[in-house]
Amino acid sequence: MPDNKRHNNQILARWVETQRGRPQFRAAPSAGLSVSKVMRPLARKHGGGSSAIALEKIWPEIMGPRWSKISSPVRFLGGRNGRTLIISAPGPAASLILAQSGPILQRLNAHLGPSHVARIKVVQSRMTKPARTQPTQGLAPRQETELRAGLSDIKSERLKQALEKMGRQVLSKGSE
Secondary structure, rough: HHHHHHHHHHHHHHHHHHOOOOOOOOOOOOOOOHHHHHHHHHHHOOOOOHHHHHHHHHHHHHHHHHHHOOEEEEEEOOOOEEEEEEEEEEEHHHHHHHHHHHHHHHHHHHHHHHOEEEEEEEEEEEEOOOOOOOOOOOOOHHHHHHHHHOOOOOOOHHHHHHHHHEEEEEHHHOOO
């Protein structure tokens, strides 16, 4: 009987060995995750590649001096038929930039790689006037001192600047 019991235990042990659960299958980590761990520090050090923020550095080269002052890249949209660059520009300039999209696309793809950007979408933004300082030319030194003396009692800096601007225009037109 003990031999029979031992024999049964051996059979049972072999059966348990074949029926044990197998370890869970774990897929290899994605290549994108590994690449991003390497590329992210390099992008911080040397500047990002194709993000819209990275385009700010080379924006005057791509758009030219005229359009780069009033437009800015917003973001990239990915699509099946290529990426779309969204550009922000004031109302009237938006349509003019869109009319020049062919050469702009060529310059973009020259910097970012062939067929990186397929389309340009221009979003209209608010028009802002650049802050211009009024030159002090045109007023005689006596007029300049009289204008400043007349404005010296005004406490509000914004009001003082507005009145000074208006005074310069009035005095310069009166001397013409």
